[in-house]
Amino acid sequence: MPSSKKTAEGIVALFNASDDTIDMIQALLTQAGGAQSLVWCHFADLKKGIVDFKKYLNKHNPEVVIFDISPPYDENWQFFKTMRDADVMRGRGSVLTTTNKNRLDEVLGTDSQALEVVGKSKDLQEIQTAIAAETQKANAARLTFA
Amino acid sequence: MPHPTHAPPKPGVALINASDDTVEMVQRMLSASGIDCLTGCHFADLKKGNVDFGQFIAKYDPQVVIFDISPPYAENWQFFKTLRDAKTMEGRGLVLTTTNKDRLDEIVGEDSTAIEIVGKPYDLQQITAAITAALRTVATAAGRPM
Numbered sequence: 001m002p003s004s005k006k007t008a009e010g011i012v013a014l015f016n017a018s019d020d021t022i023d024m025i026q027a028l029l030t031q032a033g034g035a036q037s038l039v040w041c042h043f044a045d046l047k048k049g050i051v052d053f054k055k056y057l058n059k060h061n062p063e064v065v066i067f068d069i070s071p072p073y074d075e076n077w078q079f080f081k082t083m084r085d086a087d088v089m090r091g092r093g094s095v096l097t098t099t100n101k102n103r104l105d106e107v108l109g110t111d112s113q114a115l116e117v118v119g120k121s122k123d124l125q126e127i128q129t130a131i132a133a134e135t136q137k138a139n140a141a142r143l144t145f146a
Numbered sequence: 147m148p149h150p151t152h153a154p155p156k157p158g159v160a161l162i163n164a165s166d167d168t169v170e171m172v173q174r175m176l177s178a179s180g181i182d183c184l185t186g187c188h189f190a191d192l193k194k195g196n197v198d199f200g201q202f203i204a205k206y207d208p209q210v211v212i213f214d215i216s217p218p219y220a221e222n223w224q225f226f227k228t229l230r231d232a233k234t235m236e237g238r239g240l241v242l243t244t245t246n247k248d249r250l251d252e253i254v255g256e257d258s259t260a261i262e263i264v265g266k267p268y269d270l271q272q273i274t275a276a277i278t279a280a281l282r283t284v285a286t287a288a289g290r291p292m
Contacts, residue, residue, distance in 0.1 A: 017165035018216050019190035044166035070165050071245060072265025099217060100246040103264050118249050119218025 012131060013062035014040040015083075016097075017070045021117055025066065028128050036063075036135070043068060047079055057088045063138040064093040064131055069114060073098075073107040091141050093134025097127060157281045160208035161186035162229075163243075164216040168263055172212065175270050181277065184208050189216065193225055203234045210239040210280045212273075215260060219244075219253040237288070239280030243273060 012029060016022055022040050029036045039060045045051045057065070067083065069076050084094060098104045098114040105112050115126050159176065161183060163169050173183045184206045191197040203211070213229065215222050230240060244250045244260040251258050261272050285291065 017167060019188060020164060020193075020216060020218065020222065023190070024218065042166060044170075047167075071168060071263050072171060075265070076167070100249070100262075100264075102248075103246070103262070107264060107266070116246075116249075117217050118246070118253065119220065119222075120253070 010036045011060055011062040012036050012038050012064045012066065012135075013057065013060055014038055014066045014068075015043045015046060016040065016066070016068040017043050018068075020119075021068065021097075024117075024119060024124060025127070028124055029131075032128055032132075036131070043070065043076065046083070047076075053083050054086065054088045057092070062092060064095060064134045065089065066095045066097060066127075066131070068117070069096065069098045069104055069112070073104050077104070077108055077112070091138060093131075093138040095127065095130045095134055157210075157285075158182040158184040158206070158208050159210045159212055159277060159281075160184055160203070160206055161212045161214075162189050162192065163212070163214040164189050165214070167265075168214065168243075171263075171265060171270060172273060175274050176277065179274050179278065181274075181281070189214065189222065189225075192229065193222075199229055199232060200234045203238075208238065209284045210241060210277055211235065212241045212243060212277065214263070215242065215244045215250055215258065219250050223250070223254045223258070237284065239284045241273065241276045241280055 014022060014025055026038050029038055039062065041051045041056065046053050067080050069080055096112060096114040097117050098112065099117050101112065101114050101116040104114060115123065115130060117123055159181060161169055161172055163186065169186045176183050187197050187202060192199050213226055215226055242258060242260040243263050245263050247258065247260050247262040250260060261269065261276060263269055
């Protein structure tokens with residue numbers, strides 16, 4: 001049964017390895033009007049257990065979570081799937097990014113549906129669009145189950 | 147009076163990367179090859195001025211520096227070139243890595259000669275071979291055995 005717990009409006013959580021990419025996503029949200037703010041942590045800190053995924057989401061309660069899959073792709077993909085499928089993700093949107101979609105898909109043997117981050121206007125626009133779409137979905141789910 | 151004996155310095159490298167996962171993969175691989183990873187720092191910390199490149203290199207004195215270029219490629223490539231051409235790099239070898247060589251080359255408009263990191267044994271072996279070759283070149287130029 002979907003969770004009826006309300007997500008915090010305007011919060012996006014980002015799990016990434018790169019401080020540069022974190023800065024780019026932060027700038028994207030600011031350019032989009034600043035209605036959403038970013039909380040972030042390094043993907044490796046989740047894997048090592050330095051940050052507890054469930055506690056982190058419960059604390060910040062984001063509408064949308066952006067996961068980035070970096071090398072080693074197979075290991076990080078498996079870890080991503082455990083987070084994506086966790087109960088604490090119910091009612092939240094998610095966006096998947098990577099710096100090399102071809103290699104990621106090749107290693108996984110499947111279409112990851114990830115957006116490729118290069119750092120140009122075109123790919124950043126795609127990420128912004130995906131965040132907006134996932135926010136709408138999360139809001140619709142919240143209204144449905146409120 | 148006997149001359150003091152000086153053992154040749156153990157080969158050492160410094161890693162400048164954005165991803166903690168990659169730093170750990172490369173450190174493990176270097177350690178297995180008998181190469182010391184003297185230190186590492188985040189590329190973004192150099193860009194932001196949190197770490198001074200000249201002081202960092204002077205402190206650890208690595209024979210080879212491994213730079214990773216992550217998005218935004220255009221901006222990071224320009225910054226990498228200032229580091230590569232700095233006086234403090236004289237007499238040191240360098241190895242360049244990235245997670246997406248095609249995109250990097252496309253954006254910078256030249257062959258970056260970077261090695262693509264996927265996190266599989268094949269590309270990790272390529273990186274080890276490149277580091278070993280760079281260490282050998284530096285040792286030969288300095289007239290000392292490796």
